[in-house]
Amino acid sequence: MSRQRSLATAAGTVAGPHEGARAGGRSPLITALLISPAALFFIFLLILPLAVVVIYSFGERAPAGGYAPAFTFANYLNLPARGKAFLNTLTLAPLATLITAIVAYPMAYFLALKAPARWRLLLLALCIVPFWTSQLLRYYAWMMILGSRGIPSWLAAIGIEDLRIINTPSAVLIGAVYGFLPLMVPPIYVSLEKLDRRLIEAAADLGATPLSSFMQITLPMSLPGVATGSMLVFILLMGDYILPQFLGGGKVFFIGNALVDLFLQSRNWPFGAAVSVALVAIMFATIVVYMRFVLGLSGQRRVALV
Amino acid sequence: MTPMRLYAGFIYLFLYAPIALVVFFSFNSGRYAMDWQGFSTQWYAIAFSNELIVRALRTSIGIALATAFLSTVIGTLAALGLERLKGVLRQLFDALIYVAIMVPSVVIGIATLIAFVTLFDTLNPTIEWMLGRRAEMGSWTVTAAHVLFNIAVVILIVRARLTGMDQALVEAAADLYATPFGTFRQVVLPLLAPAIVAGFLLAFTFSFEDFIIAFFVAGPDTTLPIYVFSSIRRGVTPEINAVGTVVLLASLSLMLIAQALLRTRRAAAKPAVPAAGAR
Numbered sequence: 001m002s003r004q005r006s007l008a009t010a011a012g013t014v015a016g017p018h019e020g021a022r023a024g025g026r027s028p029l030i031t032a033l034l035i036s037p038a039a040l041f042f043i044f045l046l047i048l049p050l051a052v053v054v055i056y057s058f059g060e061r062a063p064a065g066g067y068a069p070a071f072t073f074a075n076y077l078n079l080p081a082r083g084k085a086f087l088n089t090l091t092l093a094p095l096a097t098l099i100t101a102i103v104a105y106p107m108a109y110f111l112a113l114k115a116p117a118r119w120r121l122l123l124l125a126l127c128i129v130p131f132w133t134s135q136l137l138r139y140y141a142w143m144m145i146l147g148s149r150g151i152p153s154w155l156a157a158i159g160i161e162d163l164r165i166i167n168t169p170s171a172v173l174i175g176a177v178y179g180f181l182p183l184m185v186p187p188i189y190v191s192l193e194k195l196d197r198r199l200i201e202a203a204a205d206l207g208a209t210p211l212s213s214f215m216q217i218t219l220p221m222s223l224p225g226v227a228t229g230s231m232l233v234f235i236l237l238m239g240d241y242i243l244p245q246f247l248g249g250g251k252v253f254f255i256g257n258a259l260v261d262l263f264l265q266s267r268n269w270p271f272g273a274a275v276s277v278a279l280v281a282i283m284f285a286t287i288v289v290y291m292r293f294v295l296g297l298s299g300q301r302r303v304a305l306v
Numbered sequence: 307m308t309p310m311r312l313y314a315g316f317i318y319l320f321l322y323a324p325i326a327l328v329v330f331f332s333f334n335s336g337r338y339a340m341d342w343q344g345f346s347t348q349w350y351a352i353a354f355s356n357e358l359i360v361r362a363l364r365t366s367i368g369i370a371l372a373t374a375f376l377s378t379v380i381g382t383l384a385a386l387g388l389e390r391l392k393g394v395l396r397q398l399f400d401a402l403i404y405v406a407i408m409v410p411s412v413v414i415g416i417a418t419l420i421a422f423v424t425l426f427d428t429l430n431p432t433i434e435w436m437l438g439r440r441a442e443m444g445s446w447t448v449t450a451a452h453v454l455f456n457i458a459v460v461i462l463i464v465r466a467r468l469t470g471m472d473q474a475l476v477e478a479a480a481d482l483y484a485t486p487f488g489t490f491r492q493v494v495l496p497l498l499a500p501a502i503v504a505g506f507l508l509a510f511t512f513s514f515e516d517f518i519i520a521f522f523v524a525g526p527d528t529t530l531p532i533y534v535f536s537s538i539r540r541g542v543t544p545e546i547n548a549v550g551t552v553v554l555l556a557s558l559s560l561m562l563i564a565q566a567l568l569r570t571r572r573a574a575a576k577p578a579v580p581a582a583g584a585r
Contacts, residue, residue: 034387035399037380038457042402045454049417050409056420067420107317110310123314125565130321132561134515136531137550140538141324144331149340181321239410241518246538256412256518263416263522273420276413283408 056273065267075274082275085258088244090282092169092252093237096176097230100184103177104229108188108222112195124189131182139175139246146171146247167249175247176237183236184229191225192218227294235283255279325554332547339544349548359533359549366514366530369445373452373513378506380453381460382498388461389468406458415522418451419443422523443525451519456509463508463568467501500567507564511557 057075062068079086111124130138144150146165155163165171195218203213237243241256248254255275262272332350336343353359388399409417422443430440471494479489517531524532530553537543 031387031390034383035391038384038387038461039399041380041450041454041457042399042406045418045421045450046402046406049421050405050413052420052424053413053417066423103317106310106313110314114308114310115314126318127321129558129561130325132511133325133554133557134531134534134550136515136517136534136538137328137554138324140534140546140550141328143538144327144339145324147340149338153340178320178324181317235408236410239412241412242535256410259412259416260521263419269420272416276416280409280413283410287408 053273053276056270057277059270059273061268061270065269067269070270075271076278078271079274079278081271082255082258082262085253085255085275086278088169088252089238089254092172092176092254093234096173096180096237097234099173100177100180100233101188101226101230104181104184104188105222105226107181108185108192108225109218111185112189112192124186127185128182135179135242136246138179139242142171142175142178143246146174166247167251169248169252171247172244172252175243176233179243180233180237183232187229187232188222188225191222191228195221224294227290231286231290231294235286238283238286239279328547329551329554331544332551334544334547337544339547349544350552353545353548356545358528359530359545362528362530362533363549365445365527369449369452369520369529370510370514372449373456374506374510376449377453377456377460377509378502381457381505381509382464382502384457385461385464385468386494388465403458403461406455411516411518414451414455415519418447418454418519419522422447443523444527445524445529447523447525448520448527448529449513451523452509452513452516456512459508459512460502460505463505464498464501467498471497504564504567507560507567511560511564515553515557 056067058071058073060068060070060072060074107127111120111127115123143166146152148164148166152163152165155161165174199217199221200213203217204210208216238254239256240254241260244252244254244257248257250257255278259272259275259279262268262275331339331342333345333347334342335346335348384399388396391399426441426443434440475493475497476489479493480486484492515531517529517535520529520532521535530549534546534549537546
């Protein structure tokens, strides 16, 4: 979970314009000394391990579990064996992202255009705060709410019997909206907040109805924010484990759950490695598509969350 | 009450009610979730006299402190170094920072698990021969994995502050015959301090709350999130509400402090990472 927030940090920390190395007697030795500890960590705990995962994905499962050297595409050809996990992830994650965007939009609109200016940042911060708390605990709370003693028992009291929510796709969707709303609101807020309001006034002067000026000005101009939020939420959801584990209860599982099972239970490491490679490939493809179509078009600045 | 306000109110309720529920039921005297029996603080007493919980808490705090310390030092040094770096190497490093942050935790967990297992399998005969014991996974492997991605976080935060820093201050110091180290200690470091402290607090929180990476590489050790996860899996227990409430309060206060530090608009530094994404 924690890393999800770090992703938000990354998106938030605008990487640009750097003055770069400045003039004046800078010794490369000192630069190397400053960077080398971090470089060592990146080489030994990131590049090499990821490379090993790729190598493993072409190997075979050892008889007792683990890895036996080989060169085969069998693991990749076998990916359909976990097709259900891919299918769940690739249908529920986009759907949840869409619902989250729809729920977040009016909230961001309220904060950016309707809320009193002096409360604006505080109100926005209040939307984000839940994101800082433990993901385990937040989904655990929803286990209680959606479990048999929660909402279903209240509904039974008013005559709607035998409704099961927990461990269904709906529970995972509710959890996803809850979990990722704090990540979706700020980018939309930013794109709405910097919107030039004179455009809307001008549209009104020219006889546009509020609805048509919303559809023709506000909405299109805030789409980059919606896209940024959606990209963040989508890639985080795709790699999620706790949400489907808690609210899907083993019945609705994502790729992350399949990975934990493959590595820690069935110990089929090479196949698990192939599944991880496929997951990361899908994520990076998503990011590339986002960069190409959205960032390129708008030059939208990214948003901070941490 | 306009419809928009009503909607906003509903959203806040949606966001906070579940958290409030955990806190509320931590004071329940009954043992079943969602079944209020009366006020009691017994679950706090029970939770914090539970040997396993206390040990897991200690393990987690130890890992988080070590992670925060190491990643703040290494990350700050790297951020300073990267400012001086140009060209392909710089781009490569920037790409790695984003890879460290973007690759899902599950995959990081798997990759580090495989790396450690492979490493230990190769080295253990030698280590055993030399030291008479074997290298095994545990808190230290969790710390190593946590440091990796928190270095990336610290670099991003410190760098944001560094970029916003007024170079004229550094030049003025040099004009006044400050040594490079003197300039660093008396000008740069004080300006970076809020970002560095914020980085430390964030790294601590991220490490303290991580479940999935620790799940893969903790070996026989149990961190608090691992304990919480497995007891929730066994069935909802009221102790978890009490532990959860304490953890919620602790992590919220740390994050609020970090936020406040990141927002300080002191001297020449422009706000590093505006908390709420404004502007």
